[in-house]
Amino acid sequence: xxxxxxxxxxxxxxxxxxxxxxxxxxxxNFYALHWYRWETAKSPEALFVMTLNGDEKKKGRISATLNTxxxxxxxxxxxxxxxxxxxxxxxxxxxxxxxxxxGTGTRxxxxx
Amino acid sequence: EAQVTQNPRYLITVTGKKLTVTCSQNMNxxxxxWYRQDPGLGLRQIYxxxxxxxxxxxxxxxxxxxxxxxxxxFPLILESPSPNQTSLYFCASSLAAxxxxxxxxxxxxxxxxx
Numbered sequence: 001x002x003x004x005x006x007x008x009x010x011x012x013x014x015x016x017x018x019x020x021x022x023x024x025x026x027x028x029n030f031y032a033l034h035w036y037r038w039e040t041a042k043s044p045e046a047l048f049v050m051t052l053n054g055d056e057k058k059k060g061r062i063s064a065t066l067n068t069x070x071x072x073x074x075x076x077x078x079x080x081x082x083x084x085x086x087x088x089x090x091x092x093x094x095x096x097x098x099x100x101x102x103g104t105g106t107r108x109x110x111x112x
Numbered sequence: 113e114a115q116v117t118q119n120p121r122y123l124i125t126v127t128g129k130k131l132t133v134t135c136s137q138n139m140n141x142x143x144x145x146w147y148r149q150d151p152g153l154g155l156r157q158i159y160x161x162x163x164x165x166x167x168x169x170x171x172x173x174x175x176x177x178x179x180x181x182x183x184x185x186f187p188l189i190l191e192s193p194s195p196n197q198t199s200l201y202f203c204a205s206s207l208a209a210x211x212x213x214x215x216x217x218x219x220x221x222x223x224x225x226x
Binding site: 032034043044045046049051089091093097098099100101102103104105 | 143145147152153154155156157160162168170171202209212213214215216217218219220
């Protein structure tokens with residue numbers, strides 16, 4: 001099983017702080033890297049799908065970058081708000097098998 | 113409304129009693145998948161299907177079966193459930209496994225096997 005690792009495991013920030021998380025994945029058989037936002041008692045919801053080395057995606061205050069050569073992606077949240085509190089998951093899609101490997105997530109808590 | 117539905121949402125059963133968790137999507141998606149979520153382990157893929165009549169094992173397929181007779185449905189079958197299959201299960205679908213297609217998740221099924 002190929003490993004996808006996310007860091008940190010959990011994070012507490014103050015409202016208004018900017019923050020970022022890391023997702024590390026295998027650099028071979030890369031097909032896509034997905035980011036999801038998962039609120040407690042709900043289902044994961046897609047944030048970004050990233051496919052090309054150097055990709056940068058943005059949605060409001062959240063953005064992500066991708067480096068497939070070295071096998072990492074960063075997720076940034078600018079000016080965190082309490083409603084950003086959630087677990088952020090990344091998932092690696094293997095291009096040889098079309099299997100998804102998820103990381104264990106970064107749990108973000110934004111304090112008002 | 114475009115959605116992925118799962119039934120039941122909650123289930124308590126006993127060891128060895130066969131059960132089926134249904135999954136249905138109304139978005140004409142080709143790719144469907146089942147995951148289980150356990151504390152500290154993240155989402156792990158059980159089985160996936162690229163299209164009708166095409167299914168493949170994920171990373172944790174032992175003890176599970178699936179079928180894909182119709183595009184919209186992808187049931188998960190536990191022939192003889194055991195306590196280690198107590199978990200939160202998610203079904204997901206995407207238009208295709210083309211990498212650029214996002215997955216849409218169902219609401220989850222919480223299973224307790226006694």
